[in-house]
Every structure is written in C-alpha cells, then in structure tokens.
Amino acid sequence: MVKEGNIRIPSGCAIAAIISRDGNRMTGEKIVEAMKPMHDRSNGLGGGFAGYGIYPEYKDFYALHLFCDCRDTRKACEAFLREHFEIVKGEIIPTRKMPEITDEPIIWRYFVAPLKSVLADLQLDEKEFVARTVMKINTEMEGAYVFSSGKNMGTFKAVGFPEDVGLFYRLDEYEGYSWTAHGRYPTNTPGWWGGAHPFTLLDYSVVHNGEISSYDANRRFIEMFGYKCTLQTDTEVITYILDYLIRVRKLTMKEAANVIAAPFWSTIEKQTDEYERNKLKYLRTVFSSLLITGPFSIVLGFNGGLMALNDRLKLRSMVVGEKDDLVFIASEEAAIRAMEPDAGNIRAPAGGEPVIVTVKEGKF
Amino acid sequence: MVIQAASLDHKAINDALRGQETDCTVVGCLGQRFIGAGMSDKTVVIDGVPGNALGAYLNGAQITVNGNAQDAVGDTMNDGKIIIHGNVGDAAGYAMRGGTIYVKGNAGYRAGIHMKAYHDKIPVIVIGGRAGSFLGEYQAGGIIVVLGVGGDEKRIVGNFPCTGMHGGKMILRSDCADIDFPGQVSARPASPDEMKEIKKYVTEYCRLFGYDESDIMNSIFTVVTPDTENPYKQLYVAN
Numbered sequence: 001m002v003k004e005g006n007i008r009i010p011s012g013c014a015i016a017a018i019i020s021r022d023g024n025r026m027t028g029e030k031i032v033e034a035m036k037p038m039h040d041r042s043n044g045l046g047g048g049f050a051g052y053g054i055y056p057e058y059k060d061f062y063a064l065h066l067f068c069d070c071r072d073t074r075k076a077c078e079a080f081l082r083e084h085f086e087i088v089k090g091e092i093i094p095t096r097k098m099p100e101i102t103d104e105p106i107i108w109r110y111f112v113a114p115l116k117s118v119l120a121d122l123q124l125d126e127k128e129f130v131a132r133t134v135m136k137i138n139t140e141m142e143g144a145y146v147f148s149s150g151k152n153m154g155t156f157k158a159v160g161f162p163e164d165v166g167l168f169y170r171l172d173e174y175e176g177y178s179w180t181a182h183g184r185y186p187t188n189t190p191g192w193w194g195g196a197h198p199f200t201l202l203d204y205s206v207v208h209n210g211e212i213s214s215y216d217a218n219r220r221f222i223e224m225f226g227y228k229c230t231l232q233t234d235t236e237v238i239t240y241i242l243d244y245l246i247r248v249r250k251l252t253m254k255e256a257a258n259v260i261a262a263p264f265w266s267t268i269e270k271q272t273d274e275y276e277r278n279k280l281k282y283l284r285t286v287f288s289s290l291l292i293t294g295p296f297s298i299v300l301g302f303n304g305g306l307m308a309l310n311d312r313l314k315l316r317s318m319v320v321g322e323k324d325d326l327v328f329i330a331s332e333e334a335a336i337r338a339m340e341p342d343a344g345n346i347r348a349p350a351g352g353e354p355v356i357v358t359v360k361e362g363k364f
Numbered sequence: 365m366v367i368q369a370a371s372l373d374h375k376a377i378n379d380a381l382r383g384q385e386t387d388c389t390v391v392g393c394l395g396q397r398f399i400g401a402g403m404s405d406k407t408v409v410i411d412g413v414p415g416n417a418l419g420a421y422l423n424g425a426q427i428t429v430n431g432n433a434q435d436a437v438g439d440t441m442n443d444g445k446i447i448i449h450g451n452v453g454d455a456a457g458y459a460m461r462g463g464t465i466y467v468k469g470n471a472g473y474r475a476g477i478h479m480k481a482y483h484d485k486i487p488v489i490v491i492g493g494r495a496g497s498f499l500g501e502y503q504a505g506g507i508i509v510v511l512g513v514g515g516d517e518k519r520i521v522g523n524f525p526c527t528g529m530h531g532g533k534m535i536l537r538s539d540c541a542d543i544d545f546p547g548q549v550s551a552r553p554a555s556p557d558e559m560k561e562i563k564k565y566v567t568e569y570c571r572l573f574g575y576d577e578s579d580i581m582n583s584i585f586t587v588v589t590p591d592t593e594n595p596y597k598q599l600y601v602a603n
Binding site: 040142317319334337348 | 412415453454496523
C-alpha cells in the first residue's frame with residue numbers, strides 16, 4: 001500500500017469538543033457519545049481525540065505518543081530520545097482488542113524532559129527543541145511518527161470510526177478538563193493512522209472539517225520556518241501555522257484567527273474602530289501567505305482552553321452550546337445534545353468569528 | 365402513530381414513516397438525516413433534533429419540528445410545508461423550487477441559496493428572526509421573508525445578502541439603512557400591494573408561532589429584487 005504522504009486522492013468530517021471552564025475533569029466517554037449521531041459524516045478511515053489535563057502525575061513532562069512500524073524502529077527511536085531527553089517513563093499505550101480496529105502499529109508513549117545540557121548547547125528554549133525533535137523524528141526516522149507531544153495532554157487516533165477509536169484507546173479510563181474529537185472522511189489521502197486527526201505539535205491540537213484551497217501557499221510559507229509538512233493533509237499545515245503565530249510570533253488567539261480567517265477587505269474598511277481596522281489591515285498584510293482559503297471548521301485545543309473557528313465564508317457548519325461550567329462545540333447540534341440533552345444558548349458563530357473558551361486561572 | 369427514533373438510523377425512520385397510513389410523531393430524534401425525504405402525503409411532527417437535509421425533495425407533506433433543525437432544511441423541496449419552532453442551520457431552503465418553510469427563530473448562513481421558481485411553483489421561506497450572511501445567494505426565484513422578530517440591535521441579515529441574486533424577491537422588515545446590497549439588485553420600500561402580500565405571510569407566521577400580527581406589520585418593509593430580467597447579460601460574453 002502507498003502510505004499517506006505519497007499519494008493524494010481529492011472530504012466531509014465531524015468535529016466535537018467539550019471543556020469545563022471550572023477545570024473539572026471528565027472521562028472521555030462524553031466526547032465519544034458526541035460522535036455517535038455524526039457517524040455518517042465519517043467513513044471509517046480515521047477517528048481521534050485529544051484530552052487535556054489527562055496526565056496530572058506527569059504534568060511537567062512532555063508526553064510523546066508514537067506510532068512505530070516495528071520493534072526495531074521503536075528501540076531505535078528510544079535510543080535517539082535517550083540522547084536528548086531524560087525519559088521518566090516509557091510504556092505501551094493501553095488499548096482494547098476489538099474487531100473494528102485492525103492493523104495497529106506499535107503505539108507507545110514516553111514522558112520526557114529535554115536534557116539541560118542539550119538545551120544549553122543548542123541555545124534553544126525547551127518548546128522549540130521539542131518541536132524540532134518531533135519534526136526530526138517524523139521526517140528522518142523511517143517507520144516512526146510522533147503524533148502527540150504536549151504536556152499534560154495527549155491525542156489518541158486510529159483508522160476506524162471515532163466511536164470505535166474511543167473504545168479502542170480506553171478513553172473511559174482518562175480524565176481531562178477538555179476533549180476534542182474528530183471523525184474522518186479523507187478525500188485527498190488514503191487514510192493512515194498518522195493522518196487521522198487531531199494533528200498536534202506541543203500542546204496545540206487541531207481537529208478540522210474541511211478542504212482548504214490554500215494548502216500549498218500556506219505550506220511553502222510555513223516550511224521557511226523549519227516546519228515540515230509530511231502528510232499532504234491540510235490539517236497538518238493549519239496546526240503548524242497556529243503554532244507559528246501563537247507560540248513563535250506570540251499573537252493572541254484572536255489575532256491568529258484574524259490572520260487565518262481574515263475578514264474581506266470590504267469588511268475591514270467598514271470597521272469603525274480605527275485601531276481595530278488598522279490592526280486587521282496589518283495582520284492581513286504581514287501574514288498574507290497564512291490566510292487560509294476554502295472551507296474549514298476547526299477546534300484548536302491548547303493547555304487551558306479551546307478555540308473554535310470557521311472559515312470567513314462559513315462553508316462548514318459549527319454549533320456552540322453550554323450548560324453550567326461546560327461549553328460544547330460540534331459540527332451538529334445533535335452531537336451537543338448527545339453530550340448534554342439540556343445544553344442551552346445554542347448558537348452558530350459567524351464565519352471568521354473565533355470562539356475562545358478558557359479554563360479559569362489556576363484551575364488546570 | 366409515534367415512532368421512537370432513539371435506536372433508529374435515518375433509513376429506519378423513513379421506512380417507519382412510509383409504512384404508516386396515519387400522521388406520525390417522531391420522538392427522541394437525534395441527528396438522523398433526510399427525514400421525510402421526498403414524501404408527498406403525510407403530516408409529521410418531530411421532537412428532538414432532526415439531522416441535516418430534513419424534508420429534502422419534500423413533495424407535499426407537512427413537517428413540524430418542535431425545536432431547532434440543522435443544515436439544509438428543505439433541500440430541493442418541491443411542495444409541502446416545513447414549520448420549525450426554533451432556529452435552522454445553514455443553507456435552509458437550498459435550491460428550493462416549491463412549497464413553504466416557516467422558521468420561528470433565526471436562520472444560519474445562505475438561507476434560500478439558489479431558490480428558483482417556475483410558473484405556479486413559487487417557493488416561500490419565512491424567517492422570523494435574523495438571517496446569516498449570504499442570504500438569497502444566487503437566488504433565481506421565489507420569495508424570502510425575514511422579519512427580525514424579537515431582535516436586538518443586531519442587523520436583520522449578515523454580510524453580503526443577495527450575492528448573485530438574479531430572480532425572485534426578498535422582503536426584509538427593516539429600512540435596510542445599515543445593509544449593503546450588491547449592484548445588480550434594487551432595494552425599495554414595499555408598495556401598498558406588496559404590503560398586502562407581506563401581510564399574508566405575517567398572518568400565517570403569527571398563527572403558527574403565536575405572535576401579534578399588528579406588532580409585526582407596524583414596521584417598515586424593504587423589498588429587494590434584481591434590476592432586470594437578466595442582470596448578468598454581457599457579464600462574460602455579449603449575448
């Protein structure tokens with residue numbers, strides 16, 4: 001079989017998310033429920049979840065989740081990691097054997113901290129070093145793929161329907177203050193474990209429904225800054241763009257949203273607040289190559305919050321609801337009702353209007 | 365006849381509906397798509413959240429939803445009536461070519477996209493609240509009414525209404541001073557004759573959802589129509 005990244009088949013998808021603003025932790029069961037009424041939006045070629053706050057006992061360590069094609073690859077990868085990191089724990093990620101999920105690679109996780117001596121030698125900050133190491137493994141180590149690399153968070157993804165993937169990874173045994181989910185209907189690539197969503201880098205994870213037409217323009221720009229897009233999927237480039245804008249360039253979430261889903265010039269001209277108008281102009285001008293065109297609805301997960309965003313034309317659906325301290329986001333209202341039948345304030349954010357939900361200070 | 369939808373997929377629900385001679389109520393609906401697709405002779409009431417493309421190709425049946433509906437309500441509907449006691453998602457009345465849709469609350473983006481009309485087939489969509497951006501995009505026929513009932517200070521429609529509109533009519537309960545229309549359409553206050561037509565839709569809206577008719581009628585209405593029979597003449601080639 002030609003693996004993902006080497007072939008392109010010119011999708012529909014389902015996304016959902018839940019967050020407790022009070023930082024209350026919940027198992028992954030609710031988010032799995034959300035995916036059931038949206039079953040038909042996926043075709044069984046990918047499902048995945050990201051949970052935040054799930055590793056409190058290792059919260060100071062980067063949790064690297066890896067797919068490896070064989071034992072030797074896993075061992076080689078571990079040896080490589082050992083040269084650069086202190087590994088406090090390495091283990092198989094527990095899964096359930098089930099007929100719906102087959103052909104699983106070796107799925108392993110390491111809790112690591114970069115060696116101080118290595119960081120000092122390279123004069124890099126910790127996050128940058130981890131990001132570069134992930135890129136290095138994913139591009140240079142044949143058969144190994146890091147699919148999650150944040151602190152106190154983790155992604156779990158596979159080829160299969162999302163509700164089965166949730167069972168497979170035993171998400172009922174994890175507790176997090178926020179969860180995102182994705183059901184995949186790949187249209188451009190054949191669907192491999194690594195290509196399922198969420199896509200992550202450090203603690204940023206992205207689930208995405210859509211088909212962006214600016215992929216190559218975005219990719220050419222972002223690869224100038226050391227990111228390497230290995231899978232030809234648009235979600236990967238969105239993840240790197242957000243990491244670049246937020247972590248590297250230190251834009252706020254809203255500013256990043258105004259870059260990737262920039263308002264039309266005609267809409268910017270109508271902005272009456274001069275400061276806002278100039279800022280929108282500035283962002284659109286400076287980061288013109290990071291404008292994402294074509295239909296998308298995404299949920300960005302990060303430590304302490306979520307951001308939901310539609311393309312500016314709103315060519316994909318997205319609904320938000322809430323109850324008490326919980327906020328729900330999904331492609332369909334039915335998915336929200338599956339998580340919480342009594343959810344209120346159901347609304348559809350406008351195209352390009354980011355919905356940013358954060359956990360109260362000190363609660364995560 | 366009551367159909368419990370909880371454990372049924374969309375096909376099973378539609379099969380159950382088709383198998384009944386009587387009117388039906390579907391309870392516990394949660395995201396099943398295509399409910400009532402193509403039906404011509406039933407009255408269906410739905411509790412819960414029906415999935416996308418509710419009443420697609422509807423051909424004369426009546427569907428009432430006691431709550432919100434999702435995307436593409438009445439997609440390519442030909443005849444019949446859909447009544448939503450809540451809000452609808454994006455692309456309500458997509459390519460609709462007959463029948464009526466009444467929405468108590470708001471509509472998402474692209475309501476009435478590519479509606480069309482032919483002779484006595486004149487589809488009507490009435491939105492009680494606000495409509496999202498691209499209302500009546502590529503509208504080719506039929507009538508879109510937005511009432512802005514219970515509205516706050518927000519505009520009655522989002523950005524870019526009537527983009528590509530080249531037929532039909534849009535009626536907005538607003539002076540539209542804050543709305544930019546594209547060049548190929550004209551917006552003007554409703555004429556007395558048009559007010560009579562508007563009253564017909566408002567009366568039915570109030571009957572269905574329990575609003576006071578005089579409250580709604582006591583307002584300025586704007587009628588938007590494309591400028592000519594063929595607004596795109598010579599846009600691409602001289603024809």
